[in-house]
Amino acid sequence: MAKARAHPAAKRKPAAKAAAKRKAPPKSAGVADSAHSVSPLAPRTYAKLPPLAGVRLATGEAGIKYKSRTDLLVAVLAPGTQVAGVFTRSKTASAPVDWCRAQMKAGTARALVVNSGNANAFTGKAGAAAARDVAVSTAAALGCRAQEVFLASTGVIGEPLPAERITAIVGKLVEAGAAEGWSEAARAIMTTDTYPKLATASPLIDGRKVTINGIAKGSGMIAPDMATMLAFVFTDARLPSTVLQDLLSAGVKTSFNAITVDSDTSTSDTLMFFATGKGAAHPEISAATDKRLGDFRQKLDALLRDLALQVVRDGEGAQKLIQIDVTGAENDGAAHRVGMAIANSPLVKTAIAGSDANWGRVVMAVGKAGEKADRDSLTISFGGHVVAEKGYRADGYNEKVATRAVSGRTVEIAVDLGIGKGKARVWTCDLTHGYIDINGSYRS
Amino acid sequence: MAKARAHPAAKRKPAAKAAAKRKAPPKSAGVADSAHSVSPLAPRTYAKLPPLAGVRLATGEAGIKYKSRTDLLVAVLAPGTQVAGVFTRSKTASAPVDWCRAQMKAGTARALVVNSGNANAFTGKAGAAAARDVAVSTAAALGCRAQEVFLASTGVIGEPLPAERITAIVGKLVEAGAAEGWSEAARAIMTTDTYPKLATASPLIDGRKVTINGIAKGSGMIAPDMATMLAFVFTDARLPSTVLQDLLSAGVKTSFNAITVDSDTSTSDTLMFFATGKGAAHPEISAATDKRLGDFRQKLDALLRDLALQVVRDGEGAQKLIQIDVTGAENDGAAHRVGMAIANSPLVKTAIAGSDANWGRVVMAVGKAGEKADRDSLTISFGGHVVAEKGYRADGYNEKVATRAVSGRTVEIAVDLGIGKGKARVWTCDLTHGYIDINGSYRS
Numbered sequence: 075m076a077k078a079r080a081h082p083a084a085k086r087k088p089a090a091k092a093a094a095k096r097k098a099p100p101k102s103a104g105v106a107d108s109a110h111s112v113s114p115l116a117p118r119t120y121a122k123l124p125p126l127a128g129v130r131l132a133t134g135e136a137g138i139k140y141k142s143r144t145d146l147l148v149a150v151l152a153p154g155t156q157v158a159g160v161f162t163r164s165k166t167a168s169a170p171v172d173w174c175r176a177q178m179k180a181g182t183a184r185a186l187v188v189n190s191g192n193a194n195a196f197t198g199k200a201g202a203a204a205a206r207d208v209a210v211s212t213a214a215a216l217g218c219r220a221q222e223v224f225l226a227s228t229g230v231i232g233e234p235l236p237a238e239r240i241t242a243i244v245g246k247l248v249e250a251g252a253a254e255g256w257s258e259a260a261r262a263i264m265t266t267d268t269y270p271k272l273a274t275a276s277p278l279i280d281g282r283k284v285t286i287n288g289i290a291k292g293s294g295m296i297a298p299d300m301a302t303m304l305a306f307v308f309t310d311a312r313l314p315s316t317v318l319q320d321l322l323s324a325g326v327k328t329s330f331n332a333i334t335v336d337s338d339t340s341t342s343d344t345l346m347f348f349a350t351g352k353g354a355a356h357p358e359i360s361a362a363t364d365k366r367l368g369d370f371r372q373k374l375d376a377l378l379r380d381l382a383l384q385v386v387r388d389g390e391g392a393q394k395l396i397q398i399d400v401t402g403a404e405n406d407g408a409a410h411r412v413g414m415a416i417a418n419s420p421l422v423k424t425a426i427a428g429s430d431a432n433w434g435r436v437v438m439a440v441g442k443a444g445e446k447a448d449r450d451s452l453t454i455s456f457g458g459h460v461v462a463e464k465g466y467r468a469d470g471y472n473e474k475v476a477t478r479a480v481s482g483r484t485v486e487i488a489v490d491l492g493i494g495k496g497k498a499r500v501w502t503c504d505l506t507h508g509y510i511d512i513n514g515s516y517r518s
Numbered sequence: 519m520a521k522a523r524a525h526p527a528a529k530r531k532p533a534a535k536a537a538a539k540r541k542a543p544p545k546s547a548g549v550a551d552s553a554h555s556v557s558p559l560a561p562r563t564y565a566k567l568p569p570l571a572g573v574r575l576a577t578g579e580a581g582i583k584y585k586s587r588t589d590l591l592v593a594v595l596a597p598g599t600q601v602a603g604v605f606t607r608s609k610t611a612s613a614p615v616d617w618c619r620a621q622m623k624a625g626t627a628r629a630l631v632v633n634s635g636n637a638n639a640f641t642g643k644a645g646a647a648a649a650r651d652v653a654v655s656t657a658a659a660l661g662c663r664a665q666e667v668f669l670a671s672t673g674v675i676g677e678p679l680p681a682e683r684i685t686a687i688v689g690k691l692v693e694a695g696a697a698e699g700w701s702e703a704a705r706a707i708m709t710t711d712t713y714p715k716l717a718t719a720s721p722l723i724d725g726r727k728v729t730i731n732g733i734a735k736g737s738g739m740i741a742p743d744m745a746t747m748l749a750f751v752f753t754d755a756r757l758p759s760t761v762l763q764d765l766l767s768a769g770v771k772t773s774f775n776a777i778t779v780d781s782d783t784s785t786s787d788t789l790m791f792f793a794t795g796k797g798a799a800h801p802e803i804s805a806a807t808d809k810r811l812g813d814f815r816q817k818l819d820a821l822l823r824d825l826a827l828q829v830v831r832d833g834e835g836a837q838k839l840i841q842i843d844v845t846g847a848e849n850d851g852a853a854h855r856v857g858m859a860i861a862n863s864p865l866v867k868t869a870i871a872g873s874d875a876n877w878g879r880v881v882m883a884v885g886k887a888g889e890k891a892d893r894d895s896l897t898i899s900f901g902g903h904v905v906a907e908k909g910y911r912a913d914g915y916n917e918k919v920a921t922r923a924v925s926g927r928t929v930e931i932a933v934d935l936g937i938g939k940g941k942a943r944v945w946t947c948d949l950t951h952g953y954i955d956i957n958g959s960y961r962s
Contacts, residue, residue, distance in 0.1 A: 166885030166893045196881045196893065198910035231878025232911050420864070420949075424957035434675025437640045441610030449610045449640065466642030467676050505864075507954050513868035514950070 112268045115387035115395050115483060115503070121272040123256035123287045127310040128152030128350025130251030133262040136239045139191030139229055144262040146240060148247040149186040149306070150216065152350045157183040157224065158318035160326050162343035168195035169205040169235075170225040171342055177221045181315030183348055184218035186306060187225050187244065188263050190291075193342050194227040194235040204237035208244065215245035226304055226344045228265055228291065260289040263304055266512060267291050271305075271384040277373035280366045282354040284311040288377050292385035305330065305345045305381055310353025311370065320362030321374055322347045329378035332410070332500045333386045334417045386501045391508025394426055395501065399488045402453075403496030408445040413500035415443035416487065423505035426485055431476035433461040440489060451492030456480055458488075556712045559831035559839050559927060559947070565716040567700035567731045571754040572596030572794025574695030577706040580683045583635030583673055588706040590684060592691040593630040593750070594660065596794045601627040601668065602762035604770050606787035612639035613649040613679075614669040615786055621665045625759030627792055628666040629656050630750060631688065632707050634735075637786050638671040638679040648681035652688065659689035670748055670788045672709055672735065704733040707748055710956060711735050715749075715828040721817040724810045726798040728755040732821050736829040749774065749789045749825055754797025755814065764806030765818055766791045773822035776854070776944045777830045778861045830945045835952025838870055839945065843932045846897075847940030852889040857944035859887035860931065867949035870929055875920035877905040884933060895936030900924055902932075 130150040138145050159178050161171050187208055194201045209223040216223075227235065260270035271290040276283050290305035307322075322345065330345060359367060387395055398416050403409035416422055419439040425432035433454050440447055450465035457479025460468045479485065485504075574594040582589050603622050605615050631652055638645045653667040660667075671679065704714035715734040720727055734749035751766075766789065774789060803811060831839055842860050847853035860866055863883040869876035877898050884891055894909035901923025904912045923929065929948075 162885075163888075164882070164885030165887075165889075165891040166881050166896070193878075196878060196906065196909060196911075198894070198908065200910070231881055232906065234911075420953070421957055424954055427954070428958035430958075434637075434640060437610050437675055438608070441606075441608030443609070444607075445609075447609040450642070452610070462640065462676060464642065465640060466644070467640075467678075505954065506958070507951055509864070510868055510871070510949065510951050510954060513865055514872035514874075 113388045113392055115392055116269045117384065117387075120257065120270060121274050123272055123274045124285060125253035126285050126287050126308050126350070126353075128155060128352030129287075129308050129348070130253060131255040131259045132247040132250040132252065133255065133258045134243045134247050136189060136243055138189055138236060138239055144258065145190045146243065146247065147186075147188040147259050147262040148212070148244060148251065149259070149308070150248055150251040151183050151185060151348055152352050153184065154351060155183045156181055156313060156315040156318055156349045156351070157346060158315050158322045159344065159346040160322055161345075164343070166196060168193050168227060168342040169197060169201035170194055170227045171344060172202065173205045173209065174224050174226070174344065174346070177224065180221060182222055183224055184222040185212050185216055185224070185248070186346065186348070187212050187223060187240070188227070188304065188306070189235075189240060190228050190263050190265050192227060192229040192233055192235045193231050195231045195342055197232065197234055200234055204235040207237040208240050211241040212244050212248060215248040224346060226263075226342065226346075228263065228304055228342055256287060256289065260291075263289070263291045265291065266390055267388050269388060271381055271388070273377045273380040273384070275373040275377045277370040279311055279356040279359070279370050282356040284309060284353045284356065284370070286374055286377055288381050290381040290385055292388045303330070303343055303385055305378075307345070307347045307374075307377065309347075309349050310351070311349055312351035312353070312356060313349045313359055317359060317362045317367075318347045318349055321367075321371060324362070325371075325375045325378045328375060328499070329382040330385075332498070333382045334414060334500070334502050383501060386503050389503035390512045391506040391510070392503030393506050393508070394483055394485055394504040396423075396426055396485045396487065396503060397499065397501050399486070399497070399499050400491070401488070401497040402490040402492045402494060403498070404446045404494045405496040406498055407496070408494075409491075409496040409498035410500065412440055412443045412445050412447070412489065412491065413498045415439045416489070417500050417502035420505055423502065426480055427504035427506045429477060429481040431456055431461065431473065431480050433476070436487060436489065437462065440491070446493060447491050448493055453490040453492060455488040457486050557832045557836055559836055560713045561828065561831075564701065564714060565718050567716055567718045568729060569697035570729050570731050570752050570794070570797075572599060572796030573731075573752050573792070574697060575699040575703045576691040576694040576696065577699065577702045578687045578691050580633060580687055582633055582680060582683055588702065589634045590687065590691065591630075591632040591703050591706040592656070592688060592695065593703070593752070593792075594692055594695040595627050595629060595792055596796050597628065598795060599627045600625055600757060600759040600762055600793045600795070601790060602759050602766050603668075603788065603790040604766055605789075608787070610640060612637050612671060612786040613641060613645035614638055614671045615788060616646065617649045617653065618668050618670070618788065618790070621668065624665060626666055627668050628662040629660055629692070630668045630670070630790065630792070631656050631684070632670045632748065632750070633672075633679075633684060634707050634709050635673040636671060636677055636679045637673050637675050639675045639786055641676065641678055644678055648679040651681040652684050655685040656688050656692065659692040668790060670786065670790075672707065672748055672786055700731060700733065704735075707733070707735045709735065710834055711832050713832060715825055715832070717821045717824040717828070719817040719821045721814040723755055723800040723803070723814050726800040728753060728797045728800070728814070730818055730821055732825050734825040734829055736832045747774070747787055747829055749822075751789070751791045751818075751821065753791075753793050754795070755793055756795035756797070756800060757793045757803055761803060761806045761811075762791045762793055765811070765815060768806070769815075769819045769822045772819060772943070773826040774829075776942070777826045778858060778944070778946050827945060830947050833947035834956045835950040835954070836947030837950050837952070838927055838929055838948040840867075840870055840929045840931065840947060842944050842946070843930070843941070844935065844943075845932070845941045846934040846936045846938060847942070848890045848938045849940040850942055851940070852938075853935075853940040853942035854944065856884055856887045856889050856891070856933065856935065857942045859883045860933065861944050861946035864949055867946065870924055871948035871950045873921060873925040875900055875905065875917065875924050877920070880931060880933065881906065884935070890937060891935055892937055897934040897936060899932040901930050
């Protein structure tokens with residue numbers, strides 16, 4: 075997201091063709107044309123999101139950068155909607171991120187406006203003014219305060235945002251907002267994504283069923299230890315912004331902050347969580363630790379993880395999903411950092427792309443992570459097959475079995491450091507020619 | 519170096535062809551066959567190293583992994599030779615690194631034995647025994663203590679080192695050692711390197727001319743903030759190991775620790791500095807700060823930088839050399855880390871590969887570096903042309919000029935953070951299809 079160039083996100087093949095492609099795993103390190111077809115790791119079917127009380131959606135063609143596709147999403151939210159957010163830790167954050175951070179303290183939201191095609195990042199005072207213009211015009215159409223309009227932009231960095239193209243149609247979209255249209259909403263915020271990311275869940279709060287709907291986008295400039303890419307989660311539950319924030323900050327750790335595509339962190343990473351309170355009546359909840367939130371919390375975490383994995387599966391050029399489990403670390407933080415060192419290693423990622431069970435590169439990545447590690451107590455498995463242990467190639471090492479474990483669409487790497495109880499799970503994708511094709515071509 | 523697979527380092531084209539290739543910069547993000555030809559960034563001519571008093575060289579074909587090429591180097595050193603070293607900070611360091619660290623305290627050396635084709639890393643007790651075997655057999659042939667034999671290995675990780683193939687011929691090589699043969703020495707330690715790395719200098723110490731000769735190898739698994747790849751520097755000056763260590767530790771900061779190819783740090787990074795004391799007589803020097811070492815220090819630093827740049831220029835798949843200057847940072851350390859964040863960004867490296875003046879990605883990399891930065895005081899230049907300043911695209915921005923600046927073989931990026939006096943210069947290469955080809959193919 076917030077990619078520093080515009081890439082034609084068109085030419086998306088229908089899901090049926092993607093499914094056909096999926097049957098034949100790649101023999102080489104990714105085919106050159108993969109950038110333009112649906113990722114072979116795409117879900118077989120996209121989640122069908124139900125209407126969510128208190129949310130009306132509309133999408134439009136503002137023509138910001140792309141032609142003949144929607145590039146603007148407006149979500150109109152019921153009065154009293156509570157909001158929480160997690161944002162990029164980049165020191166060069168975008169204007170919409172600055173705007174949202176400033177408005178987040180009040181904790182209430184009436185609208186979300188998202189555009190693709192331009193990140194409105196590194197655009198100076200003009201960028202801040204452009205963000206304000208979009209918020210003000212949306213608020214005018216809706217009859218609310220501009221501070222209740224939340225914004226996100228994704229696309230090229232450093233180009234002035236033509237806000238007038240947004241303000242020209244945002245009023246119509248506010249009027250046109252409808253309960254249906256989640257799939258269209260997810261498509262409108264795509265840049266180099268090859269499929270829309272959607273997820274839904276129906277947890278119970280004190281026996282009353284509520285709904286959570288989420289959409290997200292990827293798919294490059296995706297990195298760890300920061301907030302996330304663009305993702306918006308909505309619920310009709312009645313929860314105050316403080317509770318939403320606690321739930322979100324906890325859930326992001328095992329989802330969006332546990333994935334990496336290319337180690338590059340966007341200027342625009344944004345995850346927001348809106349609660350309209352217009353669903354089934356349930357008792358008032360004032361703390362995220364409330365036991366009656368158990369099911370909600372569990373299903374929210376699963377939904378965030380689902381969306382995060384959809385982002386990895388659509389990583390630029392991705393041909394394989396790699397899951398990395400680290401156990402036996404000094405603590406959970408150390409395990410996470412070792413996992414990310416493996417997940418971000420170009421040599422590990424290219425080896426997996428080439429179906430090479432090259433566990434020596436995993437040893438290297440563990441060694442460079444900077445965390446406590448003991449070469450002679452390290453155990454490494456590929457797909458459950460132990461390839462290395464006690465500072466040496468495992469006695470039962472079988473090259474054929476190890477190779478098979480790295481040859482499919484999903485690869486599982488397990489590393490036990492053997493020195494403590496810290497553990498973490500992270501995900502990444504392989505590094506292929508597709509990534510070079512997408513990012514090594516000229517912007518326009 | 520210490521790559522976790524063997525790659526045929528053969529098929530090296532003669533320098534004349536490389537020079538011819540160099541005239542036509544790439545139009546796309548690196549051609550697929552670049553892995554097997556001499557890097558287009560190779561020096562036009564290789565340095566011719568003179569004999570160095572107190573050093574005799576021999577190379578041989580041990581057949582460790584490669585066929586029909588030399589893979590073993592023995593440097594026999596005069597009695598009393600002083601030694602210093604800097605090694606990988608990897609937690610999974612190789613057996614030869616463990617061996618050298620243990621022997622370094624005594625500070626004297628009689629031989630250096632280096633093999634390519636196998637890193638002897640993650641090879642457990644057998645690996646430690648193999649390293650000892652090589653040292654013991656070399657010492658026996660030479661009539662010295664095993665502790666005076668220094669070792670380095672580079673190649674596949676996790677494969678047992680067939681030490682007997684080395685011990686079988688090391689005695690002959692000790693006998694065959696000759697004053698000539700620096701170019702052959704540099705070739706014997708290559709793995710995926712496409713050309714040998716050599717440098718020489720003739721500084722004065724108190725008016726007496728001494729000689730420094732250095733050889734090095736790359737060319738993947740090259741990363742910052744650690745020691746270095748394999749590099750061996752020799753001088754005939756009469757300097758104690760303590761002085762050598764101080765000079766080396768200082769010089770590595772602006773040379774090998776200021777380069778990165780792929781952010782992956784080897785298990786075997788080794789830089790050693792030997793002083794035979796057999797050159798022109800000069801006064802005794804007991805401190806690195808001695809003013810009479812001024813010329814020596816300056817030329818040593820330049821030689822280390824020369825070797826380090828030769829390594830970057832031979833980075834796997836490299837088509838362009840990228841020099842990054844960071845100024846105006848909070849301090850020099852912060853400047854270095856910002857420089858490395860830019861140098862390690864896959865999105866920056868692929869943009870340069872595609873001759874795309876995509877300065878938005880430089881903004882992104884500055885933002886993610888985690889160092890103090892102010893979006894609105896940031897200035898970015900490509901080849902001296904200011905592309906961004908004061909949080910916005912520069913008024914005088916010219917796309918053609920900017921594109922030209924990233925289209926040649928050498929690309930200069932300058933970033934001024936505008937908040938302090940810290941500065942640093944680092945180097946990297948672009949990320950091309952060649953890197954994927956080299957590292958995404960099966961080991962054997």
